[in-house]
Amino acid sequence: MxxxxxxxxxxxxxxxxxxxxxxxxxxxxxxxxxxxxxxxxxxxxxxxxxxxxxxxxxxxxxxxxxxxxxxxxxxxxxxxxxxxxxxxxxxxxxxxxxxxVSIRNEYETELLNAKREAEEVSKATAEANSQLKLLLGEVEAKQAELNVLNGRLKELTVTDALTGLKNRRYLEEFLPELMTAGSLSLLMIDIDFFKGINDTYGHHAGDIMLKQLAAVLEEAIGTAGFAARLGGEEFVAVLTAMDVAEASEIAEEVRQRVEHHAWPYRPITISIGVSVHNGNDTLAGLLNRADAALYESKNNGRNRVTVAT
Amino acid sequence: MTNIIKRNNVKKTGSGKETIIFGHGFGCDQLVWKEVIEAFTKDYQVVTFDYVGCGQSDKSAYSLERYGTLHGYKQDLLEVCEALEEESFLYVGHSVSSMIGMLASNERPDLFKKMVMIGPSPHYLNEPDGYQGGFERSDINELLDMMEVNYKEWAKYLAPVVMSNEDRPELAANFEKLLCSNDPKIARQFAEVTFMSDVRADLEKVTVPTLIMLTQDDAIAPMEIGRYVHTQIPGSRLAVMEALGHNPHISDAAETAAVIKDYLSGQGE
CATH class of the missing domain: 3.30.450.20 (PAS domain)
Structure with missing residues (x-):
């Protein structure tokens, strides 16, 4: 060579x-x-x-x-x-x-290792990210579930457990709103001599009558408004967009239906006081006037409708 | 349904009663068979294909889950067989593909009439029990690093198509395509799966008549390993070639083709 x-x-x-x-x-x-x-x-x-x-x-x-x-x-x-x-x-x-290329090789090995580390970090990041996304999805699902439950709970707090009608709390919460929204009429309803049913047939019988009355009220009111139970044998029907004549007409319809309903145990009647929002009423005023009208119905012999003046 | 013919880039040529499937080894694709198959197209139907992740296969079908063991590649081979809708096949596998073919024939012995293994090794690592696969884990790591470092060099020098190969320009073009189309990540994983595989226990289950072809100076699957495979596969035949190195189908296509033909046509028995 x-x-x-x-x-x-x-x-x-x-x-x-x-x-x-x-x-x-x-x-x-x-x-x-x-x-x-x-x-x-x-x-x-x-x-x-x-x-x-x-x-x-x-x-x-x-x-x-x-x-x-x-x-x-x-x-x-x-x-x-x-x-x-x-x-x-x-x-x-x-x-x-x-x-x-020993020296260059050291450098390249370092580069290679750095590249691998970077790949591992980015892989770990991607994994963590997808894990987070998974958790986020779970949280969102839980949130939706909670919302549904909350809605149901809220529904329960404004519902009368016995009759399924709205309760007093609902009225307190929403009547002010409805009053500002437009004309509003209240039918204050009380069952005549209801105490006698409880005394004679027991509370269970009373409950059955209350439930049936709730059904009769709802049917009679239909889409004109809604019924609520204030407590005991006291009910309210809230009617929207009605003048005095229309409100009294529905009140009379309700009274008649109750009178002619095929009741178990024994027939019952109701007394009704009607008040129509006059534009200046406070809620308390509207309720008071309906109460006064109901009182008048009771005093005048029950099973009748009185419209507050 | 997956189009296997497209996914595995299955190519059919030749005519004859019997069909030979050629399986390529790690680090390349079906183009390595180009010269060898020319010797068969007159008398046989010849099928070549690319494993998913190699050559012109559909690389989107690759997943580490499926191809994390040789069984994923075996599935490729079986699916190619089914897609071809022939009753049975002759099979020639190079290197790791011979073991893939062995696994396939163990699962569906009815599909394979004869098998040829070129440079097979059922396990590349040395084991404490005395088995000498020829490699330590550190050797495999070194190889994987070498592939990574060299990949860029290859890509660089293959880019300008100025390789002097006046006498056989078509080969140069093919080889470029072959190297460039192998995804480095998949190639690395294929290498890992290949060199970490251990299918020694499957050898004795072989029922298909098998020829084992060994070369001189094969650094990947040395002669002793080939002889070991021969002793483990019941009734297998051994052909020791004059060709050198691990790729006789490239370096000595004529001898390779002749040995295969001899065996498949029955004259070698």
């Missing part, structure tokens, strides 16, 4: 087409730390490099006749030596120039 090539600061080796080594220069012998030329390229490659070499180098050199900058590792008793190898096919032989 040419003296200058032998001493050149780059590894140089020649292989035949079976990858058997024909010659190598001094630098190459230094890289793999041998005195004599090894037989086969496999003898000086690390195990991993052999696999890589067979998988990628041989197909490439066969198809292209040249391979550039292939990163490989050579065996050396002091630890494997990373190199970049350029190979060219000439006259049926493979000539290789081999550059040691």
């Amino acid at each position: 040419d003296v200058q090539l032998d001493l050149a600061p780059v590894g140089y080796l020649v292989m035949d087409e079976n990858m058997k080594i024909l010659e190598m220069n001094g630098m190459m012998r230094d890289i793999v730390a041998v005195e004599t030329v090894p037989v086969h390229i496999h003898d000086i490659l690390t195990i991993a490099s052999r696999v890589y070499f067979q998988t990628y180098f041989i197909p490439a050199i066969i198809t292209h006749g040249t391979v550039s900058e292939m990163y490989l590792k050579f065996k050396n008793p002091a630890g494997s030596v990373p190199v970049l190898m350029n190979t060219k096919k000439r006259n049926g032989l493979f000539e290789c120039a081999i550059m040691q």
Whole structure:
């Protein structure tokens, strides 16, 4: 071998087409730390490099006749030596120039590790993110569930448990609103001699009568308004958008229905006081006037409708 | 339903009564069979395909769940067989594909009449029980790193299409396509699955007549491993080739084709 090539600061080796080594220069012998030329390229490659070499180098050199900058590792008793190898096919032989890249390799390994760490961090972030999204979805579902439950609870607090009608709390909450919304009439309703039913037939019988009355009221009022139970045998029908005549007409309709209903135990009647919002009324005033009218109905013999003046 | 023919880029050529399927190994795709199959198209129907994640396969069908073990690749092979709607096949597998074929034939022995394994290894790692697969875990890690570092170099030098290959330009074009189309992440995972696999226990279950082809100086699946496979597969035949290295179907297509043909046509028995 040419003296200058032998001493050149780059590894140089020649292989035949079976990858058997024909010659190598001094630098190459230094890289793999041998005195004599090894037989086969496999003898000086690390195990991993052999696999890589067979998988990628041989197909490439066969198809292209040249391979550039292939990163490989050579065996050396002091630890494997990373190199970049350029190979060219000439006259049926493979000539290789081999550059040691130990320092660059350290840097590249660091880069590779940093890249991997970054990938892991980003993977962890993505996982955490999807976990958060999952939790958020769960929270939202729970929230919706709570809203439904809350709605139901609220419904319960404004509902009379026995009759299912609205209760006093509902009236207190919503009547002021309804008053400002427009004309409003109240029918204050009380069952005549109801105490006698409880005394004679027991409270269970009384409850049945109250429930039936609630049904009769709702049917009689229909879409004109709604009925509520204030407590005991006292009910209110709230009618919207009605003048005095219309309100009294419905009150009379209610009274008659109750009178003619097929009651269990014994027939009952109701007394009604009607007050129609006059534009200046407070809620208390409207209720008071209805109460006074009801009182008048009672005093005048019950089972009748009185319209407040 | 998934279109397997499209998903696995299945290619059919040749004509004949029998159908041969060629399975490519890790690190490449079906183009590696280009030269070998030319010897078969006159007398056989020839099928080549890409495993999902390799070559021109539908890479969107890749998932680590399915392809995290060789059984995912085995499923690919079985699905290709079913999609071809033939009663039975001859199968030639290179490297890890020979083990994939072995797993497939164990599951559906009815589908395979004969199998050829080129450079098989059922397990690449050395084991404390004395089994010498040839590799330590650290070697595998080094290989995976090497693939990663080199991938960019490859891409760089393949980009300008100026490779001198005057006598066989079609090969250069093919090889470029092949390397560039392998997703580095999937290639890495395929390598990991390949080199971490252990299918030694499945060898003795083989019932399909099998030929094992070994080469000289195979650094990936050394001669001793091939002989081990031969002793484990009942009634298997062994062919020791003159070809060198792990890729005789590329480096010595003529000898490779001749040995396969000899066996498949029955003259080798």
